[in-house]
Amino acid sequence: MQNFLSVKDAVDVQALVKEALLYKKTPYADKHLGRNRTMGLLFFNSSLRTRLSTQRAAQNLGLELMVMNVGQDSWGLEFEDGAIMDGNKAEHIKEAAPVIGQYCDIVGIRSFPGLTDREEDYSEKVISQFVKNTGRPIVSLESATRHPLQSLADLITIEELKTKPRPKVVLTWAPHVKALPQAVPNSFAEWMNAADVDFVITHPEGYELAPEFVGNAKVTHNQEEAFKDADFIYAKNWSSYTKYGQILNQDPSWMVTMEKMKLTNNAKFMHCLPVRRNIVVEDAVLDSPNSVVVQQAGNRVWSAQVVMKQILLSII
Ligand SMILES: CCC[C@H](NC(C)=O)C(=O)O
Numbered sequence: 001m002q003n004f005l006s007v008k009d010a011v012d013v014q015a016l017v018k019e020a021l022l023y024k025k026t027p028y029a030d031k032h033l034g035r036n037r038t039m040g041l042l043f044f045n046s047s048l049r050t051r052l053s054t055q056r057a058a059q060n061l062g063l064e065l066m067v068m069n070v071g072q073d074s075w076g077l078e079f080e081d082g083a084i085m086d087g088n089k090a091e092h093i094k095e096a097a098p099v100i101g102q103y104c105d106i107v108g109i110r111s112f113p114g115l116t117d118r119e120e121d122y123s124e125k126v127i128s129q130f131v132k133n134t135g136r137p138i139v140s141l142e143s144a145t146r147h148p149l150q151s152l153a154d155l156i157t158i159e160e161l162k163t164k165p166r167p168k169v170v171l172t173w174a175p176h177v178k179a180l181p182q183a184v185p186n187s188f189a190e191w192m193n194a195a196d197v198d199f200v201i202t203h204p205e206g207y208e209l210a211p212e213f214v215g216n217a218k219v220t221h222n223q224e225e226a227f228k229d230a231d232f233i234y235a236k237n238w239s240s241y242t243k244y245g246q247i248l249n250q251d252p253s254w255m256v257t258m259e260k261m262k263l264t265n266n267a268k269f270m271h272c273l274p275v276r277r278n279i280v281v282e283d284a285v286l287d288s289p290n291s292v293v294v295q296q297a298g299n300r301v302w303s304a305q306v307v308m309k310q311i312l313l314s315i316i
């Protein structure tokens with residue numbers, strides 16, 4: 001595994017899930033694999049789960065760690081080719097990335113989209129420049145259009161909790177007070193399309209995701225219809241892709257409630273977190289035994305650990 005940017009970097013998705021579940025039972029099985037190796041974690045944006053779970057996974061593999069908040073701890077970085085750097089960016093990615101590559105054997109990058117220029121965001125301008133210039137394997141800690149470590153953890157959770165060979169999994173849009181990226185739903189959709197699940201996406205009109213992520217999923221604007229007989233409900237807000245970065249709808253009727261969960265086949269409730277209680281989902285659902293959001297977040301360690309193992313095996 002050269003880089004981990006999307007499901008395409010997982011040669012065998014099911015094998016990755018099985019290895020991750022094995023790590024869950026034996027977390028220190030490869031405790032020395034990362035000995036004398038260093039991983040750098042660069043955050044352009046906030047994080048709790050990604051920041052802590054990737055550090056724990058690295059520790060389980062004996063990796064040394066460096067963590068940096070880009071822009072606060074380091075210089076502001078310029079990504080424009082040919083830029084005349086007379087603004088507030090002190091360093092160009094063409095220097096910063098290879099220098100980081102001098103210190104780190106693997107580099108994780110979190111960089112959210114700007115949500116104003118769709119072409120720029122969907123070209124993955126930031127993470128692709130790190131891939132081009134660092135000279136080391138790059139792991140996405142959520143990029144402009146994907147969040148693969150989250151999606152692998154989501155699939156691990158579904159695999160360990162499913163009660164039938166091919167569960168019905170529903171990705172439902174839910175309201176939010178801010179315009180959020182499409183990265184999590186995009187990534188969840190492409191991993192579900194790569195898994196053996198009956199996958200349904202439901203959202204209001206105007207929130208269609210990019211076709212390359214929707215794939216063969218069934219799509220409906222009727223949320224109640226989608227919830228019928230579902231085994232997993234995955235709630236997430238995202239801003240419009242078609243009217244890029246806009247909030248078109250804050251209709252509270254799309255919030256996930258116990259009433260709606262009663263339409264399902266006793267479904268588990270999933271969310272990548274952080275979640276806005278009583279905006280995205282009502283307290284009663286999050287506080288019910290059907291909510292698996294904490295177990296799902298715990299699986300981020302095994303998701304990161306199995307990816308780091310694959311990357312380490314490619315550089316040792
Ligand atoms: C893991 C989710 C990170 C981010 N969420 C927020 C609230 O910014 C998002 O929606 O992409």
Ligand SMILES: NC(=O)OP(=O)(O)O
Pocket residue numbers: 046047048049050051142150272273274
């Ligand atoms: N789900 C997730 O990636 O959480 P953080 O943004 O807190 O890392």
